[in-house]
Amino acid sequence: MNSKIVLVNILRWFILLFIQIILLRNLSLYSLSTPFVYILFLLLLPFGIPNLLLYLIAFATGLTLDAFYDTLGVHTAACVTLAFVRISFIAVTVNRDNFDEPEPTLGNMGLKWFSFYAVLCIIAHHLVLFFLETFRLTEFGYTIVRCLLSAAFSFFLILLIEFLFYNRKAR
Amino acid sequence: MRNLWIFINRYNAFFFFIIFFTIGIYLTVSNNVYQRSVAVNSTNEVVGNAYTNLNIIKKYINLGDVNDSLSVENAKLKTTLLALQQLDSAKGGTIKDTVNKTQYTYIAARVIKNSVTLRNNIITINRGQADGIEKDMPVISPDKGVVGYVRDVSEHLATIQSLLHKDTKISVNVKKNNALGSLVWGARNSDFKKAYIKDVPNHFKIALKDTVVTSGFSAFPPGIPVGRISNTGISTGDNFMTIEIDLFNDFSTLQYVYVIKDKLAQEQKALESKIPNE
Numbered sequence: 001m002n003s004k005i006v007l008v009n010i011l012r013w014f015i016l017l018f019i020q021i022i023l024l025r026n027l028s029l030y031s032l033s034t035p036f037v038y039i040l041f042l043l044l045l046p047f048g049i050p051n052l053l054l055y056l057i058a059f060a061t062g063l064t065l066d067a068f069y070d071t072l073g074v075h076t077a078a079c080v081t082l083a084f085v086r087i088s089f090i091a092v093t094v095n096r097d098n099f100d101e102p103e104p105t106l107g108n109m110g111l112k113w114f115s116f117y118a119v120l121c122i123i124a125h126h127l128v129l130f131f132l133e134t135f136r137l138t139e140f141g142y143t144i145v146r147c148l149l150s151a152a153f154s155f156f157l158i159l160l161i162e163f164l165f166y167n168r169k170a171r
Numbered sequence: 172m173r174n175l176w177i178f179i180n181r182y183n184a185f186f187f188f189i190i191f192f193t194i195g196i197y198l199t200v201s202n203n204v205y206q207r208s209v210a211v212n213s214t215n216e217v218v219g220n221a222y223t224n225l226n227i228i229k230k231y232i233n234l235g236d237v238n239d240s241l242s243v244e245n246a247k248l249k250t251t252l253l254a255l256q257q258l259d260s261a262k263g264g265t266i267k268d269t270v271n272k273t274q275y276t277y278i279a280a281r282v283i284k285n286s287v288t289l290r291n292n293i294i295t296i297n298r299g300q301a302d303g304i305e306k307d308m309p310v311i312s313p314d315k316g317v318v319g320y321v322r323d324v325s326e327h328l329a330t331i332q333s334l335l336h337k338d339t340k341i342s343v344n345v346k347k348n349n350a351l352g353s354l355v356w357g358a359r360n361s362d363f364k365k366a367y368i369k370d371v372p373n374h375f376k377i378a379l380k381d382t383v384v385t386s387g388f389s390a391f392p393p394g395i396p397v398g399r400i401s402n403t404g405i406s407t408g409d410n411f412m413t414i415e416i417d418l419f420n421d422f423s424t425l426q427y428v429y430v431i432k433d434k435l436a437q438e439q440k441a442l443e444s445k446i447p448n449e
Contacts, residue, residue, distance in 0.1 A: 051183050051184045051187055052183070052187060055187045055188070055190075055191050058191070059191050059194070059195075062195065063198075066198075071199075071203065072198050072199065072202035072203060073195050073196065073197070073198030073199030073200070073201075073202055073203065073206075074195075074199050074203075076191075076194070076195035076198055076199075077192055077195025077196055077198075077199060078195075079195075080188060080191040080192045080194075080195050081188070081192060083187075083188070083191075084184060084185070084187075084188035084192075087184040088184065091184075132196070132199055132206070135205070135206045135209045135210070136209055
């Protein structure tokens with residue numbers, strides 16, 4: 001069971017990063033909306049994962065992305081932020097003592113919870129990402145617009161992927 | 172210590188976040204040329220802004236001293252300005268009339284009061300006894316034409332009995348044929364651009380547009396242009412005729428005048444006074 005989760009997550013990590021780096025890296029709508037789907041991996045990590053491990057995984061994932069995007073540190077910081085938001089959100093909304101479900105997937109948690117969870121995490125991640133990328137507040141409005149449009153695009157793709165695998169997980 | 176550890180452990184997510192996020196930011200700034208340049212620049216900007224604001228405060232505190240020094244400077248400049256304004260380059264110097272071997276000296280003066288609409292007009296100038304002005308000196312305008320005689324003199328000012336005065340008479344002649352007459356004003360109308368020459372003998376043929384100059388028989392030096400003949404047909408019924416002339420100088424726009432000092436005036440007067448009045 002445990003090894004299966006690890007295996008699934010490793011597989012997911014490779015697939016999502018592959019998609020992100022090979023495919024979505026070249027995708028940009030009107031140079032305003034750039035989707036970042038790889039964070040789905042961080043969203044779908046099991047509930048029971050220790051905080052330190054989560055941060056390390058987020059850090060490593062971000063670092064890997066940065067290596068391919070030539071933006072060392074930007075994705076790292078964004079992923080760490082996402083990890084913090086994820087921990088906080090789960091701590092508030094899910095009873096920690098008895099995790100009914102092993103993973104916070106759409107099929108496990110329902111559309112409402114998952115949408116809220118995903119939107120919060122995505123926006124946190126994208127805010128850090130875009131503002132670190134711009135690194136100045138003079139283009140604040142433009143950065144915010146880019147950030148929110150990208151977040152919408154990312155959320156749409158993540159939801160799409162989740163629905164694709166929805167049936168299989170719900171069984 | 173134990174409580175602290177418990178506290179950190181409970182909020183480990185936050186502390187981990189701080190640590191990892193800091194590492195992320197550090198990596199960003201230290202490895203990306205653009206972000207580093209911005210970070211350094213904005214640091215400089217912040218420091219620069221702080222200094223600017225500090226300077227503004229300092230300036231404000233020093234405002235009193237600055238004010239004082241400015242007002243002192245202002246006073247100095249004003250004094251200089253006044254001195255410059257009152258500096259009249261013509262005051263000290265005199266214009267030499269070399270033709271008459273310096274018999275006549277010109278003293279420039281500024282008109283400070285003038286009128287042209289009255290029957291008897293008086294001009295006030297800014298030169299007086301201190302500048303060598305004496306009573307009865309003739310006054311001419313700088314370009315062309317006569318103005319009048321000095322009437323009264325004070326220490327620094329003088330009044331001029333203008334040509335536009337009923338008592339002013341100036342001996343003039345027509346330049347072409349030396350027909351002699353005396354220039355008066357206001358006998359027929361009060362146009363300050365016109366004057367009359369009285370007592371011109373009838374036998375002279377006077378043409379229109381002829382120039383009239385001073386004769387030199389009155390206090391004026393000879394040959395100063397006065398005006399141009401505009402009407403000859405004024406009959407008086409005796410052996411003399413009256414000629415109307417257009418004056419060369421415009422009394423209404425008079426700004427500067429020359430007072431003429433005649434070196435020989437006293438001598439002439441003294442000499443002529445020996446002739447017994449008949």
